[in-house]
Amino acid sequence: MLAIAAFLVADALESPAFSAPALSDLYPGDIGIEKDKSVVFAEDFESGNLKKWNDYDGNPTPFNVLLEDPGPFDIKGNHVVRVRAPSGQRGGADLVKVLPQGYDRLYARWYFKYEPGFNFNARNHGSGLHAGSRNLLGRSDFRPTGDDWFSAWLEYSPETHRPQAYVYYRGMYQDCVDPNGRCWGDHFPGKSDGPFTAKPQHQVKVQPPVLEAGRWYCLEVMMDGGKPTPTEAGANGILDYWIDGVEIGPWNDLWLRTTADLKIDILWLNLFHHDGTHSDAGILFDHVVVATTYIGPGKPPAKGPAQ
Secondary structure: OOOOOEEEOOOOOOOOEEEOOOHHHHOHHHOOHHHOOOEEEEEOOOOOOOOOOOOOOOOOOOOEEEEEOOOOOOOOOOEEEEEOOOOOOOEEEEEEEEEEEEEOEEEEEEEEEEOOOOOOOOOEEOEEEEEEOHHHOOOOOOOOOOOOEEEEEEEEOOOOOOEEEEEEOOOOOOEEOOOOOOEEOEEEOOEOOOOOEOOHHHOOOOOOOOOOOOOOEEEEEEEEOOOOOOOOOOOOEEEEEEEOOEEOOOEEEEOOOOOOOOOEEEEEEEEEEOOOOOOOOOEEEEEEEEEOOOOOOOOOOOOOOOO
């Protein structure tokens, strides 16, 4: 898997620009990446526990389980975490990381694999970055005020089985019953027709791939809160994401916040299903990195003479 160029972060108010190299190019197999000054958090699940995470429920089994698996780099003895939703009912399981501080722009990259037998027709919510109070993590059905929270979760569409971003933010508009009341998250890419038609600039730029069970994907999401503005005029918040190094965005005119005090401060790895129609198969995660610069798909570690 080839890593694309890293993205320049010199101006947090501009769309990402190509630079080189990607952070992961410097650390094959992610070995030593946690020591890089741009890295905020890194987890390879080799510690034998989930103590790096901050979940109130303690990540109980059988919903959060560490397993031996070759992982995305096909390494013998490698470990991953498996997340499964409760069988036959609405609900989910997750891993929550409260970051050491808030950030205006942040990148989060992780590898994921859906287990064989996973039902991509089941409605779901996924993983991503969150700005604001932890008590608002996972909230839905209302539009943020601009000084409380915004979130972007990467999940799959049950209609197309392709990845999509599900985003709650001050300027959301695609699925609002009442412009001043109840809203559900915008999709990126957004639909080009139907009752929840997205603005032309929020529709498909690059078509994400159709997801398959039983194979590893590299996903990276970037959010930039943009300039705080009292109205949508002049808003320049950014959402972007990559699948296996292929850029799907960016969308760079989003009204994400009204105050500079609202910053990105939580990483959420999550699998949630709306009802009991989902399969018992879950999702595996590995090689999680959060950084202030573009991370990119990793390369396998170099093999020594004895390997």
